[in-house]
Amino acid sequence: MAKKKLNVAMIGYGFMGRAHSNAYCKVNHFFDLEYQPVLKVACARNAEQIKTFADNWGYESTETDWRKVIERKDVDAIDICTPNNLHKDIAIAAAEAGKMILCEKPLAMNGPEGEEMCKAVEKAGVANTVWYNYRRVPAVTLAKQLIDEGRLGKIFHYRAVFLQDWTISAELPQGGQGLWRLDAAAAGSGVTGDLLAHCIDTAIWLNGSMKDVSAMTETFIKERVHTATGQKQAVGIDDACAFLARFKNGSLATFESTRYARGHKALYTFEINGEHASIQWDLHDLHRLNYFDHRDDSIVRGWRSVHVTDGDMPYMDKWWVPGLQIGYEHSFVHQVADFLDNVAKGKPTAPTFRDALETQHICDAVLKSAKTGSWEQVPS
Numbered sequence: 001m002a003k004k005k006l007n008v009a010m011i012g013y014g015f016m017g018r019a020h021s022n023a024y025c026k027v028n029h030f031f032d033l034e035y036q037p038v039l040k041v042a043c044a045r046n047a048e049q050i051k052t053f054a055d056n057w058g059y060e061s062t063e064t065d066w067r068k069v070i071e072r073k074d075v076d077a078i079d080i081c082t083p084n085n086l087h088k089d090i091a092i093a094a095a096e097a098g099k100m101i102l103c104e105k106p107l108a109m110n111g112p113e114g115e116e117m118c119k120a121v122e123k124a125g126v127a128n129t130v131w132y133n134y135r136r137v138p139a140v141t142l143a144k145q146l147i148d149e150g151r152l153g154k155i156f157h158y159r160a161v162f163l164q165d166w167t168i169s170a171e172l173p174q175g176g177q178g179l180w181r182l183d184a185a186a187a188g189s190g191v192t193g194d195l196l197a198h199c200i201d202t203a204i205w206l207n208g209s210m211k212d213v214s215a216m217t218e219t220f221i222k223e224r225v226h227t228a229t230g231q232k233q234a235v236g237i238d239d240a241c242a243f244l245a246r247f248k249n250g251s252l253a254t255f256e257s258t259r260y261a262r263g264h265k266a267l268y269t270f271e272i273n274g275e276h277a278s279i280q281w282d283l284h285d286l287h288r289l290n291y292f293d294h295r296d297d298s299i300v301r302g303w304r305s306v307h308v309t310d311g312d313m314p315y316m317d318k319w320w321v322p323g324l325q326i327g328y329e330h331s332f333v334h335q336v337a338d339f340l341d342n343v344a345k346g347k348p349t350a351p352t353f354r355d356a357l358e359t360q361h362i363c364d365a366v367l368k369s370a371k372t373g374s375w376e377q378v379p380s
């Protein structure tokens, strides 16, 4: 049967523009879906660069003004892959034009912006999702399944870290391609919004809502040249952040993130300890889920390393044969597959803007706590 076409407009063309485009290209080869994404238009201010990007991925056309993209009648969905400071205006305009929206994380610069975006998509009734892709790594989805089945029992502890080392050099400017993440005016925050937001999204999905947080942050390099002015300017982002949290289910948590952990490129790990069992996951070994179950016979009790590649494990029946792994990029394919399937069924795709707003509120509370030195409630 001929597939229904879903025309996608990509706004932005960096690392995430590539990850999402790859997902749109691959999804129908592996998932049996009613809808097929069509790469209709790619948009960025630099005409030459967006043309190169569009040609590489097979976009039918290009634009240099995102407002023109939103006006186009032949576009069904807007994929926002711009720096964070543009998310709000693009998402609100897209919602008002009745377009579906797939927005890169974090949802917004802060909670109040996120709230406006939620209101806009909810008023317009348009499908929306935020690309917190790690939920759809099969081993992480399996962790959710094990927790929901009650295998861990009551949860006592949640521990997560996301460590990188790419901003240690003081010579690195703030602003520009990729480096807008160092510019508070474009990013909103540093590791809190960029990396801890991933940890928080996974945590609230697996372990429920948080009650309050107590945080510390540090900006190790206080001034960097800004690419827009060529001048040294104060750095406004958090280079590192660690926080304690209490979940509403009574469990305690620690979260840590930095871009100054020499030797670590993208070490995202979490561990959850429950009454009966514990689980551990590590992005560097993303197809494995470590599981310890105290109810096992004591003479064979120990940590098992579950190779999440079998057909009865989340998403894995869509890929190769048991034992053969998939990777990082597949988490985006899974999100597109779920989104298209839900569009066909008229169902929301988590995390929706509203789900992602909870993460945004937690990030705000973390940054506030780092300033006040006090525990801060997470607004519900």
Ligand code: SOE
Pocket (backbone or CB within 6 Å): 015, 164, 194, 195, 198, 266
């Ligand atoms: C930062 O280096 C970054 O690319 C984040 O922006 C992504 O969200 C994360 O998944 C990997 O690291």
